[in-house]
Amino acid sequence: xxxxxECGNTVVHRIPEGDNLPRxxxxxxxxxxxQNPKLIVGCLPVWNEQVLLCKRAIEPSYGLWTLPAGFxxxxxxxxxxxxxxxxxxxxxxxxxxxxxxxxxxxxINQIYVLYRxxxxxxxxxxxxxxxxxxxxxxxxxxxxQLAFKTIERTLKQYFEDRTQNTFPTHTSVxxxxxxxxxxxxxxR
Amino acid sequence: xxxxxECGNTVVHRIPEGDNLPRxxxxxxxxxxxQNPKLIVGCLPVWNEQVLLCKRAIEPSYGLWTLPAGFxxxxxxxxxxxxxxxxxxxxxxxxxxxxxxxxxxxxINQIYVLYRxxxxxxxxxxxxxxxxxxxxxxxxxxxxQLAFKTIERTLKQYFEDRTQNTFPTHTSVxxxxxxxxxxxxxxR
Numbered sequence: 001x002x003x004x005x006e007c008g009n010t011v012v013h014r015i016p017e018g019d020n021l022p023r024x025x026x027x028x029x030x031x032x033x034x035q036n037p038k039l040i041v042g043c044l045p046v047w048n049e050q051v052l053l054c055k056r057a058i059e060p061s062y063g064l065w066t067l068p069a070g071f072x073x074x075x076x077x078x079x080x081x082x083x084x085x086x087x088x089x090x091x092x093x094x095x096x097x098x099x100x101x102x103x104x105x106x107x108i109n110q111i112y113v114l115y116r117x118x119x120x121x122x123x124x125x126x127x128x129x130x131x132x133x134x135x136x137x138x139x140x141x142x143x144x145q146l147a148f149k150t151i152e153r154t155l156k157q158y159f160e161d162r163t164q165n166t167f168p169t170h171t172s173v174x175x176x177x178x179x180x181x182x183x184x185x186x187x188r
Numbered sequence: 189x190x191x192x193x194e195c196g197n198t199v200v201h202r203i204p205e206g207d208n209l210p211r212x213x214x215x216x217x218x219x220x221x222x223q224n225p226k227l228i229v230g231c232l233p234v235w236n237e238q239v240l241l242c243k244r245a246i247e248p249s250y251g252l253w254t255l256p257a258g259f260x261x262x263x264x265x266x267x268x269x270x271x272x273x274x275x276x277x278x279x280x281x282x283x284x285x286x287x288x289x290x291x292x293x294x295x296i297n298q299i300y301v302l303y304r305x306x307x308x309x310x311x312x313x314x315x316x317x318x319x320x321x322x323x324x325x326x327x328x329x330x331x332x333q334l335a336f337k338t339i340e341r342t343l344k345q346y347f348e349d350r351t352q353n354t355f356p357t358h359t360s361v362x363x364x365x366x367x368x369x370x371x372x373x374x375x376r
Contacts, residue, residue, distance in 0.1 A: 001193040005212075005221070008191035008198075018316070021261065024193075033193070037260055038224045039299065072225055073209065077292035077361045078299060099359045102287060102301075104265035111227065111266060113290075128206065169357035171287045173265045 004029055037109040040150075041081040042069020043117040044100060044158060045092050045124075050135035051155065052119060053142075054089045057131045061147035067114060067154065068092065070129075082115045090133040093120040099169050101154040107176035112150045116158070116167055149174050192217055225297040228338075229269040230257020231305040232288060232346060233280050233312075238323035239343065240307060241330075242277045245319045249335035255302060255342065256280065258317075270303045278321045281308040287357050289342040295364035300338045304346070304355055337362050 004011050004026035011024040016032055024033040044067055045052035053065040068089040072081040079096050086092045094117040101114040126133045136142075138159050146152045153172065161167050192199050192214035199212045204220055212221040232255055233240035241253040256277040260269040267284050274280045282305040289302040314321045324330075326347050334340045341360065349355050 003191055003193050003196035005189045005191050005193045005199075008196045010196075011193075034259065035262055036226045037262055037264075039227065071222065072299075074223055074225055074297040075294050076225075077294050078290065078359065079292070079361070080294070099290060099357055102266065104267070106263050106265050106268070109262040111260075169287055171266065173267070 001033060001035070004031065005033065006031055035109075037104075037106075037111055039072040039078075039081070039111050039113060040069050041072045041078055041085060041113045041115075042067050043082045043086045043092070043094055043096070043115050044154060045086060045090070045094055045117050045119045047119040047122070047135055050137055051141075051158070052090060052092060052124065052133060052135055054126070054130040055132040055134075056129070056147055057126070058129050063131065064145050064147035065142050066147035066151050069112065069114060078113055079115065082113070082117070086117070087127075089127045089130050090124045091127055092124045092133075094118065095120060098167060100167060101150075101157060102169060102171040103150045103153065104171075104173045105150070105175075106173065112154075114150075114154050189221060189223070192219065193221065194219055223297075225292075225294075225299055227260040227266075227269075227299050227301060228257050229260045229266055229273060229301045229303075230255050231270045231274045231280070231282055231284070231303050232342060233274060233278070233282055233305050233307045235307040235310070235323055238325055239329075239346070240278060240280060240312065240321060240323055242314070242318040243320040243322075244317070244335055245314070246317050251319065252333050252335035253330050254335040254339050257300065257302060266301055267303065270301070270305070274305070275315075277315045277318050278312045279315055280312045280321075282306060283308060286355060288355060289338075289345060290357060290359040291338045291341065292359075292361045293338070293363075294361065300342075302338075302342050 001024040007029050009028040011026050013022050015022050068086040070085040086094050097116045100116040103112040124133050189212040194217050197216040199214050201210050203210050256274040258273040285304045288304040291300040312321050
């Protein structure tokens with residue numbers, strides 16, 4: 001950030017009084033421009049023994065497989081965001097079952113929130129951001145061609161939970177360190 | 189938003205190609221300035237039968253009681269944010285137990301994420317954003333002096349869950365309509 005989005009004057013980057021982190025401040029408007037993490041919200045759609053994955057038609061990870069998910073918009077709830085993204089990317093008709101996987105990625109200021117959802121029919125098809133949409137059995141998941149570590153972790157957790165038929169909400173962290181291969185455990 | 193935060197030129201507000209919502213766009217930088225909901229993250233600190241509340245020293249809801257929570261920062265995980273806010277507002281030493289209450293407030297573009305947490309000692313005291321910090325038994329909760337509906341809902345849910353000694357993650361929505369008294373049910 002270089003300029004104030006309200007007045008167009010140059011911003012400064014310093015710690016405001018009573019704060020402990022540097023912020024972008026417009027001394028003309030006397031506004032602090034906070035910057036906060038973004039939510040990526042989606043679904044893990046399930047049809048009997050199968051899960052639905054989308055092949056990405058956009059970067060990053062063009063051509064790799066993912067769960068339908070995307071940036072949450074203003075003016076919507078988490079559940080609305082999860083269903084909207086599933087419609088946009090896979091034209092999937094879903095019933096949300098529960099909030100399932102919550103993963104913080106502090107190095108890129110993102111939080112993933114994925115809902116377990118029941119696919120209501122087989123009328124899905126690729127939206128404009130997908131090259132393909134398919135159902136996969138566990139044995140056929142393209143583990144080496146998944147778009148994001150969040151998706152891999154959520155799918156592994158799901159198949160593990162399915163052996164117990166219990167699907168509690170899992171929260172975990174994927175840090176930069178993990179991208180170099182050191183994997184943090186799921187913490188709860 | 190009136191000006192591009194990267195170049196200081198005036199932005200336009202229109203639907204970008206391939207999108208379906210109007211965005212603030214800088215036609216000089218060719219940047220779309222997305223605006224997204226913010227996360228408010230905190231804890232429900234528990235000591236035996238009691239829960240810890242903070243009396244707010246800042247607006248909004250100055251003088252009313254709340255759980256320690258605040259805007260999530262970049263570069264931190266949800267759990268780190270929850271613990272940081274609890275330290276800042278109540279100097280509370282906590283162990284996080286589980287993600288407990290997730291509430292969307294679409295009319296103000298906020299998502300609350302509150303963790304159930306175990307208070308480790310009684311060395312808590314008011315931080316600069318609190319007038320007071322106290323432990324409350326269920327019978328003594330100041331229901332009429334709670335700062336936010338999210339806090340009321342979370343506390344009610346907690347005392348209800350405690351009768352079963354089971355604390356699953358609850359997600360729900362508080363919409364503008366609810367502020368007029370019409371209350372949506374907790375949806376899962």
